[in-house]
Amino acid sequence: MKYDAEIKISLKKGMLNPEAATIQRALALLDYNIENAATVDLIKFSIDGSDQEQVKKEVDEMCQRLLCNPVIHDYSIKISPKEE
Amino acid sequence: MKVGIIRFPGSNCDRDVFHALELAGAEPDFIWWSKRDLSDFEAIVIPGGFSYGDYLRAGAIAAITPVIEGIKDCVNEGKPVLGICNGAQILAEVGLVPGVFTENENAKFICEWTELKVENINTPFTSMYKKNEIIKMPIAHAEGRYYTENIKELRDNDQIVLSFESENPNGSIEAITGVCDKEGLVCAVMPHPERASETVLGSDDGLKFFKGIVKY
Numbered sequence: 001m002k003y004d005a006e007i008k009i010s011l012k013k014g015m016l017n018p019e020a021a022t023i024q025r026a027l028a029l030l031d032y033n034i035e036n037a038a039t040v041d042l043i044k045f046s047i048d049g050s051d052q053e054q055v056k057k058e059v060d061e062m063c064q065r066l067l068c069n070p071v072i073h074d075y076s077i078k079i080s081p082k083e084e
Numbered sequence: 085m086k087v088g089i090i091r092f093p094g095s096n097c098d099r100d101v102f103h104a105l106e107l108a109g110a111e112p113d114f115i116w117w118s119k120r121d122l123s124d125f126e127a128i129v130i131p132g133g134f135s136y137g138d139y140l141r142a143g144a145i146a147a148i149t150p151v152i153e154g155i156k157d158c159v160n161e162g163k164p165v166l167g168i169c170n171g172a173q174i175l176a177e178v179g180l181v182p183g184v185f186t187e188n189e190n191a192k193f194i195c196e197w198t199e200l201k202v203e204n205i206n207t208p209f210t211s212m213y214k215k216n217e218i219i220k221m222p223i224a225h226a227e228g229r230y231y232t233e234n235i236k237e238l239r240d241n242d243q244i245v246l247s248f249e250s251e252n253p254n255g256s257i258e259a260i261t262g263v264c265d266k267e268g269l270v271c272a273v274m275p276h277p278e279r280a281s282e283t284v285l286g287s288d289d290g291l292k293f294f295k296g297i298v299k300y
Contacts, residue, residue: 015231016255018191066148069141069177071184072231 002046002082003055009041009068009075043067046082055079085298088115088125090155090171092135092146097168097278101131104278108294115151122154127164127208127297130155130171132224132276142185142227143173152178164208164300165270166293169225172262172272181263181272182243183232185225189255193226197286199249200261200275204242207268208300209277212292218249219289221275223261228274230256230263241266246273 011017017038024037049055056079068075087110091098098114105112112129115122122128136145146152152174155165159180167175173185188194197220202213213219235257238244246262254261254274262273277290 016189016229018187018189022191066144067140069144069184071233072186 001049001051003049003052004046004080004082005044005055005059006078006080007043007059007063007067007075008078009043009063009073010038012072012074015072052079052081085110085127086125087112087127087129087297088122089113090115090117090128090130090151092117092133092149094134094136094138095131095170096133097131097170097276098133100276100278101129101168104281104291104294105129105297107281108291108298110294110298117146117149117151120150120154122151122158125158125163127300128155128158128166129297130165130167130174131278132169132171135170135174138170138227141173141177143170143175143177146170146174147177156180159265159270162267162269164297166209166297167270167272168276168278169223169228169274172274173227175270175272180270181265182234182238183230183263185228185230185272185274187227188225188229188253193224194228194253195222195224196253197222198251198253198261198275200246201249203244203247204264204268206242207245207264207271207296209271209273209293209296210245211296211299219280220287221277221280221290222286223253223275224279225254225274228256228261229254230260230274232257232263238263242268245271246275
């Protein structure tokens with residue numbers, strides 16, 4: 001069965017996010033005064049698997065081996081049956 | 085001494101490192117990322133550049149290539165391994181040195197000469213400097229801000245090799261810009277010693293990094 005995987009990678013709480021800080025300053029130039037800007041990376045793909053739990057386990061392994069750096073990142077995984 | 089220079093798609097300081105190693109009296113040779121067996125070499129340098137376009141994170145994709153397994157063998161055999169700039173990012177991604185080099189505090193690519201303090205002279209690369217010697221080498225990176233959760237452990241184990249002296253251009257924790265493993269044989273530095281290996285370049289302070297490898 002095919003599944004859609006979505007991985008959201010964010011910086012750990014308290015980590016400096018220079019990109020978000022720059023975006024916040026840029027929005028201020030347009031007179032939008034916002035707070036707590038953050039950016040996340042979203043990685044999406046489809047994957048074959050026997051069941052949702054097994055797919056999630058495999059994707060979690062991908063996060064730990066390549067997609068995230070445990071020193072600075074938190075991540076969340078969403079697995080859903082593939083929409084045709 | 086045969087020193088291997090690792091090449092990935094996007095490496096761009098490889099020939100500079102080759103030249104600096106020759107100046108230091110080494111016998112350098114290039115190694116493509118797909119090579120697994122590095123037993124012919126007595127030391128390894130991972131040069132700077134933008135391996136795999138810095139996709140995902142700087143160094144993340146290079147960190148899972150076959151040549152890294154060969155480098156791990158070298159480390160186990162006690163051969164010195166030096167990572168410069170992107171090479172340093174790769175060694176941190178692999179976990180051969182602690183911490184991470186991530187986006188500069190000011191979100192800019194910084195290319196400038198820096199004053200550095202040699203904090204640890206018990207590595208092959210820094211053995212020819214004096215403790216706390218101030219040297220001049222350039223940096224050129226967008227992702228060089230050093231961060232670790234274990235700063236105390238790093239200090240206690242004498243794993244800080246280089247730190248910025250007069251200013252901290254990228255916002256690194258405690259101005260650290262060079263670290264090593266506990267044995268001091270794997271060393272990751274953001275500044276470019278090869279770009280400071282001849283006086284005509286503005287400084288030859290970095291040449292001792294390569295002479296130190298040959299001497300080791």
